[in-house]
Every structure is written in C-alpha cells, then in structure tokens.
Amino acid sequence: MDTQVSKLPGLDDLRKTPEENIREFQEKGHTLVRNILSADEIAAYEPVIVEAAERYNTEKRKMQDRDTYGKAFLQIMNLWRVDEGVKKFVLAKRLGKIAADLMGVENVRIYHDQALFKEPGGGPTPWHQDQYYWPIDTDNTITMWMPLVDIDVDMGMLTFASNSFDKGSIFDYEISDESESAFDDYVKNNKFPITRAETMKAGDATFHKGFTIHNAPGNNSDRMREIMTIIYMADGARVSEPKHQWQRNDHAKWLMSKPVGELIDSELNPKVL
Template identity: 50%
Template sequence: MSKELQLEALPKLNEEYALTQEQIASYQMSGHLVLRGVATPEEIQIYEPLLENLVREHNHHTKPVHERDTYGKAFIQVGNLWEMSEEAKRFVLARRFAKIAADLMGVDGVRIYHDQALFKEPGGGHTPWHQDQIYWPLDTRNTITMWMPLVPVSEAVGSMTFVDGSHHHGHITRELISDESHKTLGSYIEAKGLNTVNYGALTAGDATFHSGWTLHSAPGNPTEQMREVMTIIYFADGVRALEPDSKARSNDLNRWLPGVKPGELAASPLNPLVYHRNQS
C-alpha cells in the first residue's frame, strides 16, 4: 500500500464529540474536566504505535531515571510530533479535539500552540505543582490543554491532580516546574484551603482538559508499564503575543511562535487554525 493510501486509511477524527452545557459550565468554573471516550479504542489502537515510535526515536534522555533531576525524572518529553510525520499531524490537528477545546473555552476558533508527548517511565518521578501558562507568551486566559492517555492508566499511576478554580487566580509564581514550585505552590494550596481533584484511572482515549492557569501536578509511576500520554495545547484564534517577561517565555516565543513579535497576532506557520465555527 502506498504512503498516500496508508494515510487516507487513518481515522480522520473529524466527527464531533457532543458536550453538555453542564460540562462546559463545570470546566469554566473549575478549570478542568474529564471526558470519557474522546477517541475510540479502535482509533487509539491505530494511532498509539505511530506516536510511540516517534517518541522512541526522539527521546533525548541518556541517563537512567534515578540519575536525572526532578524535571528529567518526571517524563520523556517530545514536542510537536505533528511536524515529524503526516500520521501525527492527522492526530494532533484533529477537528474533534479542537472543537471540544473551543466549546469548553466558549470561543469561535482555536489554534495549536504546540503538542507534547509526555511518557512517564516505570519508576518515573512525580510532576511538581505548576501552572503551564508561565511559559506561554500569550495575551489571553483562553488557553487549554488536552491530556490523553494512549494506554490504560491505572489507579496506581492516576491522571493529574487539579486545583479547583485556580485558573481564576492568574499568575501565582514565576517558578518553573521544579522542587521549588512544588513546595511554593503546595504551601499556597494548603494555606488557602483549596480543593484538589484527581480523576483516577483512565482508559486509553479518555481525556482531561485544563486551563493554562490551572494548578496541577501528577504522581510518579510505580508500575512496570510506560504511562503514554499525548497533550495538545490550544489558544483562542485572534490572540496576540506578549512581550516576554522571562527567559522561559522568550524561549517559547522563539520556538512555538517563530517570526511573531510581541503585540502581533499569534499566528505563525506552527499555529494553524484547527477549528472555527464559521468554517466547514
């Protein structure tokens, strides 16, 4: 079979996933939501080996888990798989996922910021408390991440833990993902008596969605199985880039918004419009 025919045979992931008004309201109030069966078992069975192969090819870790720092222990991290293969592009730019993101945020259209494979190895460490958007030079609160396991995630590994309503707090600390951020934000959560939620075991193709400012963390992986997760980050169409106020945001501006200057529309070739209500 030719490459073109193989690509055409892949599930297009265009069919809509119906959301209720209650789910949308819950997301907007809490800053996080779990949705079951966003991708079907059959779709995951096809895409998982394609994505897993890319992660294996681009894994930069050379040290065993126990010799890495906290960030390195947390996961194998590979960004923008959609640039690496047409198969990954079909998955990441899927209309189904993008429409969910737009519906939850209540916006007309969304663009890709970037995708990330986050594979937590057997024995991998916890992911410290953090807010994603301290890295993103985007002048908006309308950002959202889809976090989808490609394999079943057991109760022992679990999904992420979210802090209810923390996206309304905005920028809490400048600390990047680290032992320091875990301590600082953990103290913040405790001092304010904030409620935390963990959705527990997930099936491959389930997904959580969370706002860019939602505080979250993830436990380590005590099992012998790799926790394979794909994430896709979206932002509302029409958003402008911020003047970076940190090295992390400066790096992100150059990597994920190439050629875009502060104040300009965040719409580089790496940020395609993947869904808009006025387009078929």
C-alpha cells in the first residue's frame, strides 16, 4: 500500500487533551479518550493497517492447536518499520501528544507498535503487566490501544484493574494461565475496581500505564477485533539491565541492544513530537 501514503490524511495536528482524562490516567493508571480519529480517518487507515497485519502475520496454526497466549490474539509487531502507511499512523503527532500529556512530559519516544487482532472465537487475554517485559529505567510508559472497528464487550474489551500500577512488577510470570490465576487473586485481594467500557467506536482509544494490571475477555462475536497499539516511553528514558530472558529479547529487538545505562534514542525509538 506504500503508493497510497500521500493520500492518507495527516494526523499531526496537536489537540488539547481533556483535563479529566489526564486526572483519571494519573489516578487510576488508565483512561479512555473518545473520537481521536474521525470516521473518515479510520476509513482511510483501517485497510492499510489490516493489509499490513495480514501480510506480516506468521500465525498459521488452528485455534485448537495454540496455547492460551496464541489463542488470545494475532500479534504483529513494529509494522511502522515495514509499511509507510502504518508509519504515518504510528508516528502521528496527534497520538503522541495525547500520550505525552497523559504522562506529563514534553515528548515521547516509540518503544514499538503491535496490531492485536482477536479472531472470532479467540480466547481471553490473561491478566498481566506490560512493563514486565521492558528493560527501561522509567515507569513513565504508556500503551495506546485503538480499535479500528466498533467493538463491544463481547469482542474482547480491554479491562483494567484500576489503581493497580504503583507497585512495579508484581509477579514473575509472562502472559499465561499462571499470570491469569496469580493476578486474579491479587486483584481480588486488593479490591481494585475492575473497569472496562461497554462499547468503543473505531478511533477511540484507551491508554494505560506500563504497570497497570489488565486483561481482556475472549471474542464471542463473529467479527475480528482489530486493534492497533502503540507503546510510548518518556523521552530521556535509559536502558536498564534486563532482568530475565523476556527482557533480553526486548533489549535486542526493540532497543537495538544499546548498552545498559545509555539513553534510548536509536532509529528504532524516534521522538514523536
């Protein structure tokens, strides 16, 4: 789709992020911002992202042959590096500005993007914390999660344990049945409110902190839950010592193996604003 890029609408205008979103994000560790992309903008970008996700998807197993993680979604990462149309979306200043405002910083850098497509009949996403995977020396990180189609709870709505972000990494589990069970007890014992939207329009987005505990139910509809995510970190973040194999993988894959202690500023991690 690279030849179509100049026809894609620009998403670089900077808007004022509503104060109530900033307050909610800081207090609860997540917020939902409505109407970030218009219906026309979604109509332009949705096919571009879907086409790129389909082109680079490597999951070919039948649903019943996959483990819990594999059943949760098709996960296609860093499409901005291989598709110019997706790059225009992922590096959009409109999106980066909202992330920066919520995080209370002047500028953000890209950690990576991922298309997370939950197939019809796809399983639940177990409870987890994203930042368990990241060798980054700040917890000022954020994930934007944007549906490219209208979704409701039956399609796998992202679900948050509100106020659960401020103790860092809680368990040493990757996303799995074990993380689901351990976090489920933890969330109940701590009486964190469970928060999720009933519906989201294509072009709305949730934003959550790297340590906010979250999960999603399965997709009980007959439609694909098309989600595009972008993970940002505060500009000025440095590489931290990888704590386990998952972080060693991320260090090589998303941080170009920059030495521990160095500023994260490689071409894989551009500033957005």
